[in-house]
Amino acid sequence: MGGPLITGKVLFPSFANWIVWCQKQQHRCKFYDNRHANRKCVSQHFQVMNLRDGTVALQEGKPGEMTCKSQRLMLLTGLICPASPGCYHYMPYTVRSMEKLIKLIDQEMQAVGGQKLNMPTLCSAELWRASERWELMGNELFRLTDRHNKQFCLGPTHEEAITNLIASQSYLSHKQLPLLLYQVTRKFRDEPKPRFGLLRGREFYMKDMYTFDASKEAALKTYALVCNAYYNILNRLGLPFVKVQAATGNIGGTLSHEFQLPADIGEDQLMICTNCDFSANTETIDPSKVHCPVCEGKLMEKRGIEVGHTFYLGTKYSSVFNTLVNTAENKPVMAEMGCYGLGVSRILAASIEVLSTEDAIRWPNLIAPYQICLIPPKRGSKEEKGAMLVEELYDSIAQAVPHLIDEIVLDDRTELTIGKRLKDADKRGYPYVIIAGKKIVDVPSLFEVRNQNTGEILFLTREAIVDLLSKVHTS
Numbered sequence: 001m002g003g004p005l006i007t008g009k010v011l012f013p014s015f016a017n018w019i020v021w022c023q024k025q026q027h028r029c030k031f032y033d034n035r036h037a038n039r040k041c042v043s044q045h046f047q048v049m050n051l052r053d054g055t056v057a058l059q060e061g062k063p064g065e066m067t068c069k070s071q072r073l074m075l076l077t078g079l080i081c082p083a084s085p086g087c088y089h090y091m092p093y094t095v096r097s098m099e100k101l102i103k104l105i106d107q108e109m110q111a112v113g114g115q116k117l118n119m120p121t122l123c124s125a126e127l128w129r130a131s132e133r134w135e136l137m138g139n140e141l142f143r144l145t146d147r148h149n150k151q152f153c154l155g156p157t158h159e160e161a162i163t164n165l166i167a168s169q170s171y172l173s174h175k176q177l178p179l180l181l182y183q184v185t186r187k188f189r190d191e192p193k194p195r196f197g198l199l200r201g202r203e204f205y206m207k208d209m210y211t212f213d214a215s216k217e218a219a220l221k222t223y224a225l226v227c228n229a230y231y232n233i234l235n236r237l238g239l240p241f242v243k244v245q246a247a248t249g250n251i252g253g254t255l256s257h258e259f260q261l262p263a264d265i266g267e268d269q270l271m272i273c274t275n276c277d278f279s280a281n282t283e284t285i286d287p288s289k290v291h292c293p294v295c296e297g298k299l300m301e302k303r304g305i306e307v308g309h310t311f312y313l314g315t316k317y318s319s320v321f322n323t324l325v326n327t328a329e330n331k332p333v334m335a336e337m338g339c340y341g342l343g344v345s346r347i348l349a350a351s352i353e354v355l356s357t358e359d360a361i362r363w364p365n366l367i368a369p370y371q372i373c374l375i376p377p378k379r380g381s382k383e384e385k386g387a388m389l390v391e392e393l394y395d396s397i398a399q400a401v402p403h404l405i406d407e408i409v410l411d412d413r414t415e416l417t418i419g420k421r422l423k424d425a426d427k428r429g430y431p432y433v434i435i436a437g438k439k440i441v442d443v444p445s446l447f448e449v450r451n452q453n454t455g456e457i458l459f460l461t462r463e464a465i466v467d468l469l470s471k472v473h474t475s
């Protein structure tokens with residue numbers, strides 16, 4: 001505790017003497033203390049600090065250009081940093097959140113038998129010519145030529161690559177079916193107008209799964225299985241969504257659905273029946289229709305952000321690459337395929353879009369970058385001795401609730417008031433914020449515990465907090 005790290009009186013030591021100096025100065029050097037004790041401190045985190053500047057100037061786009069809530073909040077809190085139009089640096093908090101999301105997706109994909117692989121970003125033009133998409137995709141493809149004059153594109157999707165990969169193997173045995181292969185990789189699309197931050201970029205993360213079956217009947221079963229996994233993912237995230245019938249676009253096939261999060265800034269127009277389960281992207285129905293084609297009920301219009309898209313492809317690609325699989329009777333047949341996309345970086349931004357308030361981020365609990373933010377008293381305040389109690393609380397949580405060890409941050413910027421740091425924590429959206437406020441000097445010491453998602457505020461002892469947090473799930 002004590003005074004600031006560097007004052008007019010204490011000069012910064014030479015680098016070589018830094019650790020020795022810190023050891024001597026332990027009583028005044030919080031930085032050394034907390035790092036030494038393996039506590040994660042806000043002051044050490046690499047963050048693009050826009051928070052202090054209340055009216056964040058969006059460092060991109062032209063004046064008057066349309067932005068959206070998630071883009072504004074993600075720039076404001078330094079979650080993303082613009083690199084070039086439609087491309088962003090994902091800062092450490094965002095990467096933490098995305099890794100949690102990918103873990104959750106892995107669990108649900110593997111629960112239905114998915115096997116994860118990783119295909120090259122550089123996709124050979126030859127394959128794309130074979131499927132006739134080299135021309136069809138027009139300017140959306142990022143194209144490049146290597147030193148041997150061979151043409152490639154940066155993959156926006158991998159139907160060609162995987163269908164060719166499977167074709168290059170001798171026929172898949174019946175025992176391997178259904179075969180469900182997926183990857184989570186960067187994808188590229190040369191958007192004419194990239195906008196809305198991570199919602200419509202030119203470079204993004206996608207989970208794409210491709211499935212192979214020996215009959216249409218089996219392929220439709222697999223289709224239902226993967227759709228069900230998508231329900232689980234979105235339900236576990238606590239995101240409201242609708243599954244709508246969709247157009248097949250330049251992917252092709254005969255049956256397709258989108259998973260949409262209702263939101264005003266959504267780019268898709270949806271028609272949802274007020275009476276039955278029917279819902280559709282308007283591009284699949286006559287837009288002048290006001291009655292449900294299934295039950296004649298009234299149709300309601302809504303806008304949505306597409307976060308997932310599923311396709312039953314039939315033999316569209318397998319027939320091009322001659323991809324055969326074996327039936328139970330050991331007869332080779334053309335593979336019946338499906339493909340299933342899930343926008344990983346888009347889900348991050350879309351969940352911020354639908355859950356946050358105008359000026360504070362709210363995350364799905366499972367993918368918040370950190371679960372808990374601890375705020376010790378301001379340096380020099382009456383409650384200053386509470387700082388030690390906050391550090392003890394940190395260590396107690398880490399010890400008693402091992403799955404939260406990596407989920408706590410200490411906002412050690414004690415030169416700032418509690419109010420200022422609380423405001424930052426609120427904007428960043430930690431599900432739990434714990435403050436050493438006025439009641440920290442009570443006997444027994446009470447911490448202020450804020451559940452940011454429910455708005456509930458409790459005053460609790462250290463033991464009661466550990467008990468409460470032991471019920472927090474991180475997976």
Ligand SMILES: [Zn+2]
Pocket residue numbers: 273274275276277278292293294295296297
């Ligand atoms: Zn209906």
